[in-house]
Amino acid sequence: MKSAVIVFPGSNCDRDMAVALETVSGTKPIMVWHGDSNLPSDLDVIAIPGGFSYGDYLRCGAMASRTHIIPAILSAAKKGVAVLGVCNGFQVLTEIGLLPGALMRNSAMNFVCKDAKLKVSNDRSLFTRKYTAGETISIPVAHHDGNYYADENTLDQLEQNDQVAFRYDDDINGSARNIAGIVNEQGNILGMMPHPDRAIDTKHGGTDGRDLFEGLLERVSA
Amino acid sequence: MKIQIFVTLKNGVLDPQGKAIHHALESLDFSGVNDVRAGKLIELEVDEGTSDETLEKMCEKLLANTVIENYEIRKLPETVA
Numbered sequence: 396m397k398s399a400v401i402v403f404p405g406s407n408c409d410r411d412m413a414v415a416l417e418t419v420s421g422t423k424p425i426m427v428w429h430g431d432s433n434l435p436s437d438l439d440v441i442a443i444p445g446g447f448s449y450g451d452y453l454r455c456g457a458m459a460s461r462t463h464i465i466p467a468i469l470s471a472a473k474k475g476v477a478v479l480g481v482c483n484g485f486q487v488l489t490e491i492g493l494l495p496g497a498l499m500r501n502s503a504m505n506f507v508c509k510d511a512k513l514k515v516s517n518d519r520s521l522f523t524r525k526y527t528a529g530e531t532i533s534i535p536v537a538h539h540d541g542n543y544y545a546d547e548n549t550l551d552q553l554e555q556n557d558q559v560a561f562r563y564d565d566d567i568n569g570s571a572r573n574i575a576g577i578v579n580e581q582g583n584i585l586g587m588m589p590h591p592d593r594a595i596d597t598k599h600g601g602t603d604g605r606d607l608f609e610g611l612l613e614r615v616s617a
Numbered sequence: 618m619k620i621q622i623f624v625t626l627k628n629g630v631l632d633p634q635g636k637a638i639h640h641a642l643e644s645l646d647f648s649g650v651n652d653v654r655a656g657k658l659i660e661l662e663v664d665e666g667t668s669d670e671t672l673e674k675m676c677e678k679l680l681a682n683t684v685i686e687n688y689e690i691r692k693l694p695e696t697v698a
Contacts, residue, residue, distance in 0.1 A: 453680070457679065496684065502631070504637045544630060544631070544684075544685060546629075
């Protein structure tokens with residue numbers, strides 16, 4: 396599995412993501428600096444990691460979304476390359492328009508940092524195929540701006556198309572319909588606030604994130 | 618030329634910051650505040666003759682996220698010394 400992790404100034408989970416990808420696939424991902432205009436060729440997976448790119452200035456993910464590497468990500472995504480955005484990566488995916496909606500300040504205004512119980516909603520996407528719909532998994536969250544917002548029409552459409560990948564069991568940040576992660580219509584792009592990259596080793600306190608990477612690996616190397 | 622850009626949340630978009638400010642005002646015993654919405658003010662110093670179209674593009678491409686935000690562009694009159 397040939398993967399790339401995009402690195403912005405202020406990304407701080409780029410290495411977590413790289414370790415997760417390498418642990419599961421056995422291949423080191425290529426770290427790509429945001430100032431580059433090209434991605435390595437024949438990529439299977441592009442990961443946009445968590446963190447606080449550009450210090451969350453203006454809006455979370457706003458500055459990162461206007462960097463040189465973005466057009467290359469857009470065109471790879473269009474070609475069907477798997478794109479995984481976690482936390483700040485999810486915010487970037489909404490800012491560049493690959494996923495609908497926006498991530499706003501948590502409704503209680505506080506930073507949430509804990510293991511969150513998630514219900515798997517869609518088990519047919521590239522990323523969620525190793526889970527079972529309805530299954531509850533535990534994945535860490537750490538964010539201040541994870542309150543998913545989209546207008547009612549968009550939310551209805553997401554549900555109709557089975558694009559909701561994960562939902563929070565409890566309302567932890569005010570997200571519309573408890574949405575924790577969504578996929579695009581084609582199913583090759585996933586954005587989620589919780590960190591599967593921090594739940595792949597028993598030393599992390601849980602391994603529920605591992606199935607996401609393993610499912611992805613099976614599919615792209617098939 | 619001085620430009621002020623006001624970025625505000627669209628109607629219907631919940632504003633947790635505005636709500637927190639509202640609560641804080643109430644806890645300071647200011648009554649009669651019915652609603653609070655928080656936004657952003659971005660001031661630009663641009664070349665004379667920068668077109669409205671360019672300013673709008675700046676807002677659309679970066680300064681506002683039009684999924685959740687509205688923007689308003691105001692040109693400030695030059696102050697005479």
